Amino acid sequence: xxxxxxxxxxxxxxxxxxxxLLQTHPINSALSLIVVMTSLAVLYLLLGAEFLAAAQxxxxxxxxxxxxxxxxxxxxxxxxxxxxGSRAARIVGLPAVVALLAVxxxxxxxxxxxGGAAISxxxxxxxxxxxxxxxxxxxxxxxxxxxxxxAILGAVALARHGNGERPAAK
Amino acid sequence: MSFLxxxxxxxxxxxxxxxxxxxxVVGFLLKRNLITVFMxxxxxxxxxxxxxxxxxxxxxxxxxxxQSGPGADAVKGQIFxxxxxxVAAAEAAVGLAIIIAVFRARATLAVDRIDLMKL
Numbered sequence: 001x002x003x004x005x006x007x008x009x010x011x012x013x014x015x016x017x018x019x020x021l022l023q024t025h026p027i028n029s030a031l032s033l034i035v036v037m038t039s040l041a042v043l044y045l046l047l048g049a050e051f052l053a054a055a056q057x058x059x060x061x062x063x064x065x066x067x068x069x070x071x072x073x074x075x076x077x078x079x080x081x082x083x084x085g086s087r088a089a090r091i092v093g094l095p096a097v098v099a100l101l102a103v104x105x106x107x108x109x110x111x112x113x114x115g116g117a118a119i120s121x122x123x124x125x126x127x128x129x130x131x132x133x134x135x136x137x138x139x140x141x142x143x144x145x146x147x148x149x150x151a152i153l154g155a156v157a158l159a160r161h162g163n164g165e166r167p168a169a170k
Numbered sequence: 171m172s173f174l175x176x177x178x179x180x181x182x183x184x185x186x187x188x189x190x191x192x193x194x195v196v197g198f199l200l201k202r203n204l205i206t207v208f209m210x211x212x213x214x215x216x217x218x219x220x221x222x223x224x225x226x227x228x229x230x231x232x233x234x235x236x237q238s239g240p241g242a243d244a245v246k247g248q249i250f251x252x253x254x255x256x257v258a259a260a261e262a263a264v265g266l267a268i269i270i271a272v273f274r275a276r277a278t279l280a281v282d283r284i285d286l287m288k289l
Contacts, residue, residue: 006178010186017193017213026205033209036190040216047183047227049248059255064212064262071266072205075273080203081280093199097192104188108181115231116177122230124245132242133249144256151260158267 002119005046012039026077030068037061048123183224190217204269204279208262215258222251 016035023029041056133141194217197210226247233244269279276284 001176002178003176006182010182013186014189014193017190020206020209020213021193021197021200026203026209029201029206029209033212036213037216040220043183043186043220044223046178047223048230049223049226049251052223052248052251055252055255059259060212060216064259067262067266068205068209071269075205075270075279077203077205077279080201080206081282089199094196097195097199100195101188101192104192105185108184108188111181111184114180114184115228116179117183117227118177122227122234124226124230124248128245129248129252132245133252136242137249140253144253148256148260151263155263155267158264159270 002046002117005042005119006117009039009042009046012036013043024079026072026080027069030065030072033068034061034065037065046119047117048121050123051126051129180224180228184221187217187220187224190214190220193217202281204272204281204284207281208265208269212258212262215254219251219254222247222254226251 013036016032016039019032020029020036023032037056037060041053041061044050044053044056191214194210194212194214197213198207201207201210226245229247230244272284273279278284
């Protein structure tokens with residue numbers, strides 16, 4: 001059961017990620033990114049992280065991707081032009097990525113004592129999570145809310161219409 | 171019955187997360203649209219999050235099996251993912267606002283044409 005679910009949603013995940021690279025229109029890329037994030041939520045659930053699975057769907061597939069789709073439609077982004085891009089990115093970057101993946105895969109396959117994941121095993125409840133979050137890590141949690149507030153103010157200031165041009169116009 | 175309780179090695183999850191991260195890097199290098207480049211960054215963040223959750227699960231199972239060490243440490247990997255999500259949300263809001271500002275100034279989203287800082 002766990003094996004089937006893992007293979008199915010890992011397949012969705014990889015297919016969505018590859019589709020993100022192959023599509024030329026940003027809206028198609030955004031929709032395949034939603035597929036990736038939703039299947040990742042299922043994988044989190046399989047690993048027993050039930051709160052994170054819910055947060056993944058609400059924050060990533062919900063809030064962040066809505067923002068992306070909204071910006072794509074607001075800017076009326078069309079098909080991207082297929083230029084070859086910088087030569088350095090292709091000549092140095094792509095072999096470096098392949099090398100990185102090879103090194104990571106070799107490391108991962110050589111890890112000793114890595115266990116397995118079975119269904120309904122080692123579930124972390126939201127209570128366990130909040131017990132640590134609101135006792136030990138209360139200060140970082142509160143600081144995060146200030147970070148979000150600053151980000152909202154920054155976004156509003158950056159995206160305000162006629163930013164920096166208003167004195168000249170009047 | 172044994173089929174129902176078959177285990178998936180955690181190494182597979184880690185391999186998937188490495189593959190997602192690499193695909194994100196490839197997208198970052200090859201895509202020519204500012205918004206899609208930004209989406210590739212989100213893909214990389216998600217790949218890293220998956221490896222955090224995998225290691226948190228490993229730690230949790232280790233704690234359940236041996237009952238040694240503080241149990242509170244077993245969920246810290248997941249709390250890390252929670253903070254990464256918060257930072258990613260803030261980053262997406264600011265980044266997309268910057269993209270809107272760039273589009274207003276240059277009227278293009280192609281990364282080849284946004285080259286004021288190029289040497």
